[in-house]
Amino acid sequence: MTMAGSVLAPNPAPAAAPSPAPRKQRTGRALSDRRTRFGLLNATPVVVYLLILFIYPIFSTLMLSLKGEDGAFTLHWYTDAFRGANLEILLTTLRISAETSLLALGIGFLLASAISRLKPLWAGLAMIVVVVPHFISALVRTYGWIILLGDNGVVNNVLTDLHFPGAPFQLLYNEIGVVIGTTAVMLPYTVLLLYAVMKGIDRRLLAAAASMGAGRITIFRRVYVPLVAPGLVNAGVLSFILCLGYYLTPALMGGEKQTMVASLIDEQVMKQNQWNGASALGIILLLLTFAGLLLLKLLKSAGEALRNRGTAS
Amino acid sequence: MIELRSTLAGRVTLAVLSTLILLFLALPIVVIVVTSFGKDAFGSFPPDSWTLSWYTQLFADGSKWPAALSLSALVAAMTTVFSLILGMTAATALVRSELPLRSAVYGLVLAPLVIPQVVIALGLFLLFEPAAMLGSPIAIALGHTVLASPIAVMILMATLKGIDERLEDAAASMGAGRLTVWRRITFPLAMPGMVAAGIFSFITSFDEFFISQFLSSVDTVTLPVQVFNVLQYNVDPSVTAVSAILIAVAVVALALVGVVRRLSGSGKQGGLLPTETAVGLPAGSETTS
Numbered sequence: 001m002t003m004a005g006s007v008l009a010p011n012p013a014p015a016a017a018p019s020p021a022p023r024k025q026r027t028g029r030a031l032s033d034r035r036t037r038f039g040l041l042n043a044t045p046v047v048v049y050l051l052i053l054f055i056y057p058i059f060s061t062l063m064l065s066l067k068g069e070d071g072a073f074t075l076h077w078y079t080d081a082f083r084g085a086n087l088e089i090l091l092t093t094l095r096i097s098a099e100t101s102l103l104a105l106g107i108g109f110l111l112a113s114a115i116s117r118l119k120p121l122w123a124g125l126a127m128i129v130v131v132v133p134h135f136i137s138a139l140v141r142t143y144g145w146i147i148l149l150g151d152n153g154v155v156n157n158v159l160t161d162l163h164f165p166g167a168p169f170q171l172l173y174n175e176i177g178v179v180i181g182t183t184a185v186m187l188p189y190t191v192l193l194l195y196a197v198m199k200g201i202d203r204r205l206l207a208a209a210a211s212m213g214a215g216r217i218t219i220f221r222r223v224y225v226p227l228v229a230p231g232l233v234n235a236g237v238l239s240f241i242l243c244l245g246y247y248l249t250p251a252l253m254g255g256e257k258q259t260m261v262a263s264l265i266d267e268q269v270m271k272q273n274q275w276n277g278a279s280a281l282g283i284i285l286l287l288l289t290f291a292g293l294l295l296l297k298l299l300k301s302a303g304e305a306l307r308n309r310g311t312a313s
Numbered sequence: 314m315i316e317l318r319s320t321l322a323g324r325v326t327l328a329v330l331s332t333l334i335l336l337f338l339a340l341p342i343v344v345i346v347v348t349s350f351g352k353d354a355f356g357s358f359p360p361d362s363w364t365l366s367w368y369t370q371l372f373a374d375g376s377k378w379p380a381a382l383s384l385s386a387l388v389a390a391m392t393t394v395f396s397l398i399l400g401m402t403a404a405t406a407l408v409r410s411e412l413p414l415r416s417a418v419y420g421l422v423l424a425p426l427v428i429p430q431v432v433i434a435l436g437l438f439l440l441f442e443p444a445a446m447l448g449s450p451i452a453i454a455l456g457h458t459v460l461a462s463p464i465a466v467m468i469l470m471a472t473l474k475g476i477d478e479r480l481e482d483a484a485a486s487m488g489a490g491r492l493t494v495w496r497r498i499t500f501p502l503a504m505p506g507m508v509a510a511g512i513f514s515f516i517t518s519f520d521e522f523f524i525s526q527f528l529s530s531v532d533t534v535t536l537p538v539q540v541f542n543v544l545q546y547n548v549d550p551s552v553t554a555v556s557a558i559l560i561a562v563a564v565v566a567l568a569l570v571g572v573v574r575r576l577s578g579s580g581k582q583g584g585l586l587p588t589e590t591a592v593g594l595p596a597g598s599e600t601t602s
Contacts, residue, residue: 043402114328126335248541269527
């Protein structure tokens with residue numbers, strides 16, 4: 001469960017107005033000074049901790065990626081990363097991340113919309129099936145897929161028994177295996193993110209659209225999808241970002257052609273002692289992640305602007 | 314309530330599809346648990362005959378598993394302590410005080426969740442390697458805390474938000490000092506949240522692979538790293554039993570959180586599961602700045 005809990009915040013960060021209701025102004029001054037000091041005191045441990053064990057290490061990774069063998073500034077680790085086999089691995093990473101996040105998004109959409117229509121009891125049970133795997137080690141779940149997808153695994157046996165044309169299939173150590181395994185790891189994220197949005201939708205809006213004569217497809221396209229859109233964007237971009245740096249499943253279920261950046265970094269550090277190159281790859285991953293987050297932010301504000309214009313007119 | 318009625322065919326299709334998807338999520342877990350009791354570890358499924366020998370083999374002489382298990386437990390215990398301390402102070406600062414640069418602090422705290430773990434692991438490796446701390450359980454626990462503390466902070470923030478601040482104010486107005494208020498009022502009320510935060514910190518560390526992989530040495534190997542090595546390099550059928558144990562640990566942990574929630578009166582204390590409340594990205598830009 002190496003990625004568990006990621007990006008699942010209790011509430012969207014309330015950027016402003018952190019303090020409780022405005023206090024009376026005079027006494028407020030002195031009181032707020034004390035509250036500020038108390039806050040700083042309590043915030044110090046975590047901030048110091050993360051500065052030393054999170055920010056500083058990333059910063060030193062950045063420095064290392066810019067340093068040549070002679071210690072002088074260089075960009076050649078980056079140009080190396082975008083050449084030959086390394087470039088191919090970068091592109092593979094982007095391709096597998098795109099395939100996986102689209103699949104997880106599609107499947108997650110189906111499941112979340114089905115669950116959001118169930119009665120509370122059944123919805124609760126279905127959510128347990130979604131949440132429990134999320135907290136079970138991704139390594140273990142990947143191993144489960146290796147057992148399932150082997151040449152004599154359950155999946156191939158069932159397909160052979162059904163006389164499915166072409167069975168048994170090669171499902172391991174190729175892209176099919178990697179995408180199946182990684183999608184299974186990302187699916188709980190997309191389902192949880194989409195379910196949260198879908199539960200908040202007022203289903204009377206759909207009924208209202210129907211009463212005005214809209215057909216099913218129109219309702220889905222013009223009412224439901226726009227309402228769910230923020231969740232779709234969130235879930236899609238997030239699972240893409242999480243895939244980018246993912247290691248376990250591609251390393252265990254993929255072949256040569258499914259090597260992802262994380263595996264390359266691992267190999268460069270552990271086997272080739274090539275820390276500078278690995279650092280450059282890490283920074284590239286980091287920048288791609290930032291780009292994804294920035295995209296998310298832009299889409300969010302674009303969506304809000306669009307909605308505001310809609311209500312104004 | 315007015316509902317949009319769906320067609321029978323549509324409902325059946327959706328039901329079948331979602332059952333298949335739920336199977337997709339559950340099957341890998343079920344298959345491991347069942348196979349771990351099967352006589353022929355890599356044979357047919359379901360197994361023809363049953364055995365417990367994979368479990369007994371784990372603790373046979375010369376087995377590497379007990380050492381890995383105890384290292385993982387030790388590291389997870391340390392991580393739990395670290396992240397509870399960091400989590401409680403940080404949550405107090407974020408919920409119960411006026412903090413300058415609050416959103417920057419909040420962003421910093423949650424950032425480890427969206428930053429690729431390879432990058433965190435690589436950075437920690439570069440930090441601990443020159444200090445000759447590779448393989449040290451403390452180093453691994455310090456690394457795991459980077460991942461576990463955001464989860465603890467989120468759970469404890471939700472917990473503190475659920476506690477009526479006026480109770481603390483009332484105690485303070487009657488002359489209780491900060492420490493007394495904390496010990497007699499806040500701590501007991503926050504207990505369920507702290508248990509949940511502790512449990513999630515524990516399993517985050519217990520299951521963590523990548524940071525452990527970078528920070529471990531030849532003779533200090535955590536359980537997930539050992540499982541990975543077996544899966545990648547050599548075949549040891551008892552790995553199925555280890556995986557089943559890891560599943561059991563996670564399920565028991567989740568059940569414990571559920572029990573604590575029930576005992577504390579669900580509804581009042583939301584957010585014990587980091588995933589159950591409204592989910593969203595903690596404002597993207599905060600993590601980038």
